[in-house]
Amino acid sequence: MTIRDTAEEWEIRATETPFRGKKTSVRTDEVVMPDGTVVSRDYQVHPGSVAVLALDDEDRVLVLRQYRHPVRQKLWEIPAGLLDVPGENPLHAAQRELYEEAHVKAEDWRVLTDVYTTPGGCDEAVRIFLARELSEAEGERFQVEDEEADMELARVPVADLVRKVLAGDLHNNCLVVGVLSLAAARNGDGLDTLRPAQAPWPARPFDA
Structure with missing residues (x-):
């Protein structure tokens, strides 16, 4: 048996979209089960997202604290954002988010992991990048608004984040998956064996 996710699509008899929002929508499908x-x-229905685990030379991760209204909490997260343009290159989107949210650029980019956030109720796919060789971005800072205007930035040692994830102190999906994936990669074949930044992403095909 090969342990690997595979593409499959069951028959849909009917579909409708009862709600359309600014960035996402809700769809209802009538799906035929194996027994008929x-x-x-x-x-x-979600356009997809990217997230960036930015690791500096002191083995600290760049994190930000932001209010998330659906869960009524301020969560520590890693920089992330939507794939706003169909077919958008996820690396370019990740570089943009790192600049806009932290005013930071990186020279070394790898794919850390790809995930579906909640596949039982949402088709959102997220590509989490590892960014290294960080430096201050050039030019003026991006003008943030709404929840982002209240963000706090910090750099936290990897070991501290791992402990806080396992203690139940941190809950953001991308931060949790990213930090634990980083720790696993280090204990495995090493960070330099991670996939290249432009690795194919079947969940969200993109233009090179």
């Missing part, structure tokens, strides 16, 4: 029964499945 037809069931209704509601899910959020």
Whole structure:
């Protein structure tokens, strides 16, 4: 048995979109099950996202604290953002988010991991990058607004983040997955064996 996710699509008898928002929508599909029964499945349609685990020369991760209204909490996160343009190159989007949210650039980029955030109820796919060789970005800072205007920035040692994740103190999906993936990669074949930044991403095909 090969342990690997594979593409598959069951028959859809009917579909409708009862809600359309600014960036996402909700879709209802009538899906044929293997025994022939037809069931209704509601899910959020999402353009996809990128996130950046930015690691500096002192083995600290750049994190930010932001209010998230659905969960009524301020969460520590890593820089992240939507793939706003269909077919957008995820590396370019990640570089943009790192600049806009932290005014930082990086010279070395790798793919850390790819995840579906909540595949039972949303089709969001996220590519998490590892960014190294950090430096201050040039030019003026990006003008943030809304929740981002209240963000706090910090650099936290990797070991401290791992401990806080396992203690239940940190909950953001991309931060948790990114930090634990970083620790696993280090204990495995090493960071330099991670996939290149432009590695194919079947969940969100992109232009080179």
